Amino acid sequence: MKQSFKMIFSLCLIAVISAVILAKVYMITQPAIIANEKRATENAIYKVVSTATSYKESKSGQTDIFKCYDENNKFCGLAFVAEGVGYQDLIKVMVGVSTDFNKILAIEVIENSETPGLGNRIVTPWFENQFQNLSLQNKITVVKVAPSKDSEIQAITGATISSQAVVDIINNKIEELKEYK
Amino acid sequence: MQRTNILFSDFIKGLWQQNPTFRLLIGMCPTLAVTSQVQNGLAMGLATAFTLLASSIIISIFRNFIPKEVRIPSYIVIIATFVTIVSLFLKANFPEVSKALGPYVPLIIVNCLILGRQEAFASKNPVQRSIADALGMGIGFTLSLMVLASVREVLGMGTLLGHQVIFGNFRPWVIMLTPPGAFLTLGLLLGLINIIDKAVKARREKKQ
Numbered sequence: 001m002k003q004s005f006k007m008i009f010s011l012c013l014i015a016v017i018s019a020v021i022l023a024k025v026y027m028i029t030q031p032a033i034i035a036n037e038k039r040a041t042e043n044a045i046y047k048v049v050s051t052a053t054s055y056k057e058s059k060s061g062q063t064d065i066f067k068c069y070d071e072n073n074k075f076c077g078l079a080f081v082a083e084g085v086g087y088q089d090l091i092k093v094m095v096g097v098s099t100d101f102n103k104i105l106a107i108e109v110i111e112n113s114e115t116p117g118l119g120n121r122i123v124t125p126w127f128e129n130q131f132q133n134l135s136l137q138n139k140i141t142v143v144k145v146a147p148s149k150d151s152e153i154q155a156i157t158g159a160t161i162s163s164q165a166v167v168d169i170i171n172n173k174i175e176e177l178k179e180y181k
Numbered sequence: 182m183q184r185t186n187i188l189f190s191d192f193i194k195g196l197w198q199q200n201p202t203f204r205l206l207i208g209m210c211p212t213l214a215v216t217s218q219v220q221n222g223l224a225m226g227l228a229t230a231f232t233l234l235a236s237s238i239i240i241s242i243f244r245n246f247i248p249k250e251v252r253i254p255s256y257i258v259i260i261a262t263f264v265t266i267v268s269l270f271l272k273a274n275f276p277e278v279s280k281a282l283g284p285y286v287p288l289i290i291v292n293c294l295i296l297g298r299q300e301a302f303a304s305k306n307p308v309q310r311s312i313a314d315a316l317g318m319g320i321g322f323t324l325s326l327m328v329l330a331s332v333r334e335v336l337g338m339g340t341l342l343g344h345q346v347i348f349g350n351f352r353p354w355v356i357m358l359t360p361p362g363a364f365l366t367l368g369l370l371l372g373l374i375n376i377i378d379k380a381v382k383a384r385r386e387k388k389q
Contacts (some may be wrong), residue, residue: 007251014247014255018262027268032273040276113283116217116337117355 040110041094048096048106048107049077060177068096082173086165089113091122095170097136101177104134109166119162127163128155136174140167188313195317201294202325203374207296211285212326213363219342222330223323224278226272228286230319232263234312238305241311244304256288256299262332264289294322332366333357 045066052068059065066079077099083092092111096102107128119137121127133170134140135150142155142164155163201207215225236259239379240247247255268286271279279286289295297319302310309335334340337357356362 003250005250007248010246010248011255011258013253014258018258021262022265025269029269029273033269033276036273036276111280115355116351116358 033055044094044110045079045096047108048094049079050096050106051076052079055079062169063173063177065177075099080173080177081110082169083111084169084172085113085163087114087119087159087161091162091165091169095167095173097174101136101174103136104131104170107131107166107170112162114159114162118156119159121156121159122162122166127166130154131170139171142167186281188309191310191313192317195314195319195321196324197321199318200321200325201318202322203256203371205294205297206360206371207297208292208322211288211292212329213360213367215231215282215285216312216326216330216333216363216366217337217358218281219327219330220336221279222326224271224275225282225285226323227324228264228267229289229292229294230323231267232289233298233319233322234315237298237311237315238293238308240299241303241306241308247304252304253296253300255291256304260295260299261290263326269317294318310361329363329366329370332370333362337362 009018042055045055045068049068051070053071054073055066055068057064057066058126063080066073068077068079070076077096078101079094079096081092082095083090085091090111091114094108094110095104096106109123109128111176112120112122114122130147133150135147138149138151140151140153142160143152144155144160149153153163153167182359195201197204200207202209202212211225211229216222238258239259240256264287267280271282271286298314306314330342334342335346336354339345339351339353354362357366364373
């Protein structure tokens with residue numbers, strides 16, 4: 001009896017002390033963690049809508065939409081996060097589109113764990129810049145040669161699946177947000 | 182003098198003789214996963230070393246208070262506390278590193294290097310010796326990860342700590358950055374270290 005009491009008591013004591021310490025550390029670090037996340041999102045928004053100087057958050061279904069305004073406070077574009085499955089894991093892309101939802105302004109891949117050296121070249125400017133000024137009249141398609149239409153993207157050599165995944169993710173999100181425009 | 186000697190040998194054994202990665206072969210999961218770049222290897226090594234040191238100190242101090250029957254859950258709770266502190270610290274101060282290491286930071290909790298040292302050393306020895314042991318093992322682990330990561334980063338990307346080190350017409354060996362590259366590098370380094378170790382021992386025997 002005495003033995004089991006000692007076991008319960010010491011384990012509880014250790015757990016309580018740990019909980020108190022962790023609560024304190026959490027309280028100290030939380031503001032910095034939130035600030036970091038916000039800064040990362042903001043950087044991505046200002047990158048995909050390059051004329052933006054401020055933004056307002058709104059929602060469409062489950063998706064956060066960032067309405068962007070330029071220095072004269074004029075509505076200059078929309079940004080949103082599109083995510084989906086890539087070759088290995090989740091890919092997250094920040095997409096900037098024009099105010100009338102007719103073309104993509106720019107994209108930025110913010111999270112991916114594709115194969116180093118192959119799939120993860122979706123973060124290179126060469127791949128991301130292909131999306132600039134891409135028409136949204138039709139679905140974006142992936143081709144293996146130099147694009148001939150304004151809704152085509154050239155796949156990365158050796159990483160067709162990752163390239164296709166990025167395009168699919170963006171297509172799906174845009175389809176989903178169609179009603180929003 | 183005697184005591185300093187013991188402390189020194191407690192410390193030094195983690196660097197070579199009982200190096201956790203190359204001699205004891207424990208804690209392999211983070212070793213293989215995060216060593217594609219030196220920066221990540223260093224961060225992982227330091228995070229593990231800090232957790233090891235902090236939990237060794239606490240567990241060594243309370244070694245007579247913690248009942249034998251519940252020692253493993255007690256160690257795990259203590260280790261988990263320090264790992265969570267490290268994880269929050271990285272998220273707040275080094276978001277990039279924290280993102281790159283992903284789930285491997287929380288996995289330090291079950292790294293058998295840490296639990297192993299508590300069970301084998303800190304729970305049986307006084308605080309000073311446990312500190313020496315933890316420092317040696319922690320530094321040994323960090324250095325091993327950096328050696329592995331250097332080989333992989335140089336061959337896989339042509340860079341070291343992000344700086345270009347191979348110039349000219351070099352095509353990076355992408356395989357070095359992928360899991361097979363981790364196994365290849367580890368295997369070759371283990372072989373190399375065995376050869377060195379044998380040579381050193383043969384030499385010592387000759388002297389005697």
